Amino acid sequence: MKYKCTICGYIYDEDVEKVLFKDLANDWACPACGAPKDLFEPLEEKTVEINEIESANDMEEFSYLELAAIFSNLARGSEKQYKTAWQQGFNDLANYFTNKAEKENTDNIALLELLKEDMTKYYPSLMSEAKDKGDRGILRALTWGEKVTNMSKNLLERYLKEGPSFLEDKKIYVCSICGFIYVGNNLPNICPVCKVPSFKFVEIKEDLK
Ligand SMILES: [Zn+2]
Ligand SMILES: [Zn+2]
Structure with missing residues (x-):
């Protein structure tokens, strides 16, 4: 599963990171722009x-x-x-x-x-x-x-x-x-x-x- 930062487009790829997105700490932030977890969205659902x-x-x-x-x-x-x-x-x-x-x-x-x-x-x-x-x-x-x-x-x-x-x-x-x-x-x-x-x-x- 991949998750995309809605602010900057950074992709979090669970396969690469080996950590499920939901298991990331609550204060985890986008490495590119500092956006918090709740501004990420699952890539598949992007309609x-x-x-x-x-x-x-x-x-x-x-x-x-x-x-x-x-x-x-x-x-x-x-x-x-x-x-x-x-x-x-x-x-x-x-x-x-x-x-x-x-x-x-x-x-x-x-x-x-x-x-x-x-x-x-x-x-x-x-x-x-x-x-x-x-x-x-x-x-x-x-x-x-x-x-x-x-x-x-x-x-x-x-x-x-x-x-x-x-x-x-x-x-x-x-x-x-x-x-x-x-x-x-x-x-x-x-x-x-x-x-x-x-x-x-x-x-x-x-x-x-
Ligand atoms: Zn700018
Ligand atoms: Zn970002």
Whole structure:
């Protein structure tokens, strides 16, 4: 049996490792990206169902904060693709919605609520739309966005569950290209999501504890 990391695609092969996946310690983490066990999925069950696509009308349900997050992800994706005009446009949109959200008296609690909400549900319809239009650049940006969103959600859940001790003796890095967050002490050589070299990572030194 093989298991795949949903964040970076790393494959855990029980035949090679000689240890059943279920027997791995609970704090075992993906050797490539640091994702925990519960972000792995069995490889066989990988069925991609794009039938239940929500309609594009769901766009109307985005909050300002969600729109700001999505557009800033798209801006980062465009930067990686050297689409400077797009990057500028997406950044303008992100700023516009950030301002609107701030006027709505948004605080950090709202941001935490947003992160707790399952933003991954928006990705299938956006991705199928990008596929329909043959837009590979956007498709790639969305693929990164989905992985980074999964990982961020998971980190937040662990932080909420374990409290500040979750961050004890660990460093925090953010990929400046795709937004991937790495918590731990063995920063991978390349970003597991967007594949840029690790010098593109920024260490976050602010005291969160
Ligand atoms: Zn991984
Ligand atoms: Zn990255």
